[in-house]
Amino acid sequence: MAISFTKYINITSSVGATTQATGRSFRGRIYTTNPLVPTQTFITVDSPADALNYFGSSSIEYARSVFYFGWISKNGTTPRQLDFARWVDVDSPPTIYGNIQSQLVATYQAISNGSFGLTIGANTQVFTGLDFSAVVTLANVASVIQVAINAVISDPQFANAVVSFDATRGSFNFVGGDAVDAVISVQQGVVGTPIAGLIGWLGGAILSNGSLAETVTEVLTASYNASNNFGSFLFIPDLTLDEETEAAQFTNDLNVRIMYCARVTTTSDATTYFNALKNNGGYGLTYSPVNTEYPEQIPMMIFAATDYAANNAVQNYSFQQFGVTPSVSSDTVKDQLDQIKTNYYGVTQQAGQQIAFYQTGALFGLATSPAYMNLYANEIWLKDAVGVAIMNLLLAMPEVSADAQGQSQLQAIIQSVVNQALSNGTISVGKDLTTLQKLYITEITGNPDAWRQVENQGYWFNVVITPFIANSGATQYKAVYTLVYSKDDTIQNVDGSDILI
Numbered sequence: 476m477a478i479s480f481t482k483y484i485n486i487t488s489s490v491g492a493t494t495q496a497t498g499r500s501f502r503g504r505i506y507t508t509n510p511l512v513p514t515q516t517f518i519t520v521d522s523p524a525d526a527l528n529y530f531g532s533s534s535i536e537y538a539r540s541v542f543y544f545g546w547i548s549k550n551g552t553t554p555r556q557l558d559f560a561r562w563v564d565v566d567s568p569p570t571i572y573g574n575i576q577s578q579l580v581a582t583y584q585a586i587s588n589g590s591f592g593l594t595i596g597a598n599t600q601v602f603t604g605l606d607f608s609a610v611v612t613l614a615n616v617a618s619v620i621q622v623a624i625n626a627v628i629s630d631p632q633f634a635n636a637v638v639s640f641d642a643t644r645g646s647f648n649f650v651g652g653d654a655v656d657a658v659i660s661v662q663q664g665v666v667g668t669p670i671a672g673l674i675g676w677l678g679g680a681i682l683s684n685g686s687l688a689e690t691v692t693e694v695l696t697a698s699y700n701a702s703n704n705f706g707s708f709l710f711i712p713d714l715t716l717d718e719e720t721e722a723a724q725f726t727n728d729l730n731v732r733i734m735y736c737a738r739v740t741t742t743s744d745a746t747t748y749f750n751a752l753k754n755n756g757g758y759g760l761t762y763s764p765v766n767t768e769y770p771e772q773i774p775m776m777i778f779a780a781t782d783y784a785a786n787n788a789v790q791n792y793s794f795q796q797f798g799v800t801p802s803v804s805s806d807t808v809k810d811q812l813d814q815i816k817t818n819y820y821g822v823t824q825q826a827g828q829q830i831a832f833y834q835t836g837a838l839f840g841l842a843t844s845p846a847y848m849n850l851y852a853n854e855i856w857l858k859d860a861v862g863v864a865i866m867n868l869l870l871a872m873p874e875v876s877a878d879a880q881g882q883s884q885l886q887a888i889i890q891s892v893v894n895q896a897l898s899n900g901t902i903s904v905g906k907d908l909t910t911l912q913k914l915y916i917t918e919i920t921g922n923p924d925a926w927r928q929v930e931n932q933g934y935w936f937n938v939v940i941t942p943f944i945a946n947s948g949a950t951q952y953k954a955v956y957t958l959v960y961s962k963d964d965t966i967q968n969v970d971g972s973d974i975l976i
Contacts, residue, residue, distance in 0.1 A: 496866040499859050501706030501852070503543065503736075503775035504558040506694065507536060508712055510570060513683035515697060517560035526557075531644070535711060542769050546776050546797060548790060554779035558705055562694045563686045564712065566654035569595055569632065571661065573646035574679030582673065583607035583616045590664025591671040593624065595632040595685075596657040600624075603666050613640040617647055620674070632657060632685075647674040657685035691721040699733070706855060707734040707775040716751060723755035723839070731757065731845065731854050734778065734838075738763045738771035742811060749815035749839070756844030757851060759837070762812055762819040768799045770820045773833050774848050783856045789900035791965040792836030792848040801831045809834075835967060850962050853901040860892045861958070877940045877952035885938045885954050893934055896960070903961045904933035916959055925959065934960040 504517065511530060512518055520526045526540035536559055543557050583589075589605035602623045610616050617640045627633035635652025651657065661676040663669045671677050689697075691714065714722065719737065726735040737760045739745045748760055761771040774792055782788050801822035803809050812819055816839055822831040836848040845851040868875060868888045875881040896902040908916075908930050916926040916935070925935040936958040945951045 492871045494867050495870050496863045498863050499706070500556060500704050501781065501856065502554060502556040502558060502704075502779045503772070504560055504698070504705040504708040505536070505539060506560050506562040506698075506708065506710045508562055508564050509534070509536060509559070510561075510567065510683065511572060511681060512559050512561040513681060514561050514563050514567060514686040515684065516701070517558045517698065519556050519558050521556055526559075530559075538767075539711075539769055539772065542797075543772060543776055543779075546780065548777065548780045549795075550780075550782070550785070550788065550790070552780045552782050552785075554776050557779075560694070560698050560708075561683075562691075562710065562712075563689045565688050567683070567686050567688075568651035568654045569649075569657050569659035569685035570651065570681075570683045571647075571649035571659065571676055572641075572644070572681040572683075573648060573675030574677075575645045576675050576679075578613055578640075578645065578647075580610060580613060580616070583610055583613075586668045586670065588667030589670040590667045591669065591674075591676070592662030592664065593633075594658075594660045594662070595630070595651055596655075598627075598630050598632065599662075600627055600633060601662075601664075603664070605667075605670065613642070613647075616640065616674070620647070647676070649676070651685055653685070654687075655685050656687055659684055691718045692725055695722065695725045699729075703732070705733065706778045706852065707736050709736040709738070709771060709775065713738075716747065719748065720752060723752045723758045726757040727755040727840070727844075729757070731851060731858065733757065733855070734759060734774060734848065734851060736761065736771050736773075736775050738769075739817065740764050740766075742808065742817075745812060745817040746815055749817065753816070753839050754841055756838065756840030758839040759848055760817045760839065762802050762817050764802050765800050770797070770799050770802070770818075770833065773797055773820075774818075774836070777848075778852045781852065781856075783860070783895070783899050783901070786898050787900050789849060789853055789963050792852075793832070793834050793965070793967060795833045796831065797833065801829075803834075813837075845962070847965070849965060853896075853963060857892070857896055857901055857960075860895065861889060861956075864888045864892050875954075877942075877954075881954065882938050882940055885956065886936075889936060889938070889956060889958070893936065893958070893960075897933060900963055901960075902933040903963045904931075906930065906933075906961045906964070908961075920957065920959060929959055929961055934958065 523540045523544050526537045530536040543554055547553050586607045590603040592601045605619055605623055607619055617638045621638035624633050624636050631653045632651045637650045639648050641648050659682055661671050663671045722735055734757050739748055739760055739762055745762055752758055759774050763770045777790055777792050781790055799820050801820050803819045803821040816837040821834045822829055838851055875884055913926040916929055917923050928935045938954055938956045940952055940954055942950050942952050
């Protein structure tokens with residue numbers, strides 16, 4: 476034996492400067508009323524095959540997934556993931572969609588003492604002695620289970636419940652007897668023959684809690700707070716103008732954090748929507764008159780397919796081509812929709828060849844909000860990237876001091892994001908500024924030379940440390956950064972002059 480070496484030298488190992496906060500995915504999120512999506516949550520699919528397996532071949536969710544994942548950008552990128560979130564537009568009872576699995580009547584005919592547990596809300600019931608020996612169909616199996624559940628006459632969730640076998644889907648399904656807020660869960664039986672797994676109500680089952688109807692604001696707020704890991708959203712069901720207003724105001728209030736991709740089926744409705752919602756930033760309206768096609772998804776798909784980690788990644792949302800029917804083919808309709816900032820899939824022709832593409836990538840909003848989708852999406856990315864970089868700095872460092880050292884650390888971490896923005900094209904270099912822009916930059920920065928840096932290098936920023944009084948009354952310190960950058964404006968049309976001498 477010997478004295479432990481650590482009595483003299485004790486070395487502790489750890490990994491420093493680890494990244495804990497991650498940047499957002501800018502995939503799309505589609506709100507659906509399909510009960511296959513559990514209430515108060517969302518599911519994520521990675522391919523049309525995932526949507527096919529989950530929703531079925533005849534579902535609108537599958538059709539939208541095929542369109543979403545089928546597009547390849549000019550940079551060779553594609554959307555990677557797509558969310559489907561549940562909007563409870565009417566009161567909904569607790570439900571179970573059983574796991575899809577092979578089912579044989581003979582399996583149940585051998586069971587005379589089946590058991591399982593079911594909890595709805597605060598009520599847990601254990602069912603035993605289920606006798607399936609006389610069943611001749613899978614529908615009979617469902618009936619035996621329903622009879623047992625309905626025997627709990629003291630609770631309408633059980634007494635009025637319905638159990639069925641969905642032969643098309645291949646699952647045993649359950650619908651509770653009361654459409655109220657209620658959590659549902661299933662337990663395996665502990666006596667006789669446990670059947671919860673056999674009927675597909677354990678692993679792989681879709682359990683959806685009972686829920687009262689949600690407003691558009693309620694579902695968007697809850698969904699965003701649960702996970703903001705998306706860049707744009709839309710609703711499958713058509714919204715009323717009041718509901719549309721809720722969604723537009725929600726988007727506007729987030730101040731360039733998500734984009735709302737809305738649909739209108741007539742030009743007259745487009746005018747109505749513009750007059751009612753024109754001051755809401757981040758609201759992208761698309762004229763989409765064909766019910767079986769989804770051009771309102773186009774901005775969502777472009778955003779989801781933009782890889783901001785790559786060089787020259789940013790994209791113009793106009794002049795992008797997709798396999799949809801052109802809805803605008805005349806100057807009259809084009810001029811009408813352009814004036815009210817409504818997008819569309821339009822067609823022109825050259826030498827007899829039809830050329831169709833998405834136009835014009837415009838957004839509603841005041842003059843202080845980005846007017847085009849590419850600028851809005853780029854700012855969403857930049858704001859998120861700066862926030863993540865600063866959070867990782869705060870988490871990794873022992874402290875970020877309220878002095879010159881802390882200021883330098885923050886400047887360095889922000890500079891790393893600015894460098895990426897220069898690389899991917901979010902920040903434009905060498906764009907001439909107007910006199911008004913020069914005066915504005917000078918005013919907000921207090922630096923008479925700041926505009927020259929914005930014009931020549933694309934950006935100017937600084938960080939200052941300032942004290943403030945917290946709610947507790949104590950003096951605290953915060954860092955305040957100001958970033959002014961030249962946005963990536965894109966060319967929408969070209970005027971030329973051919974001068975013959």
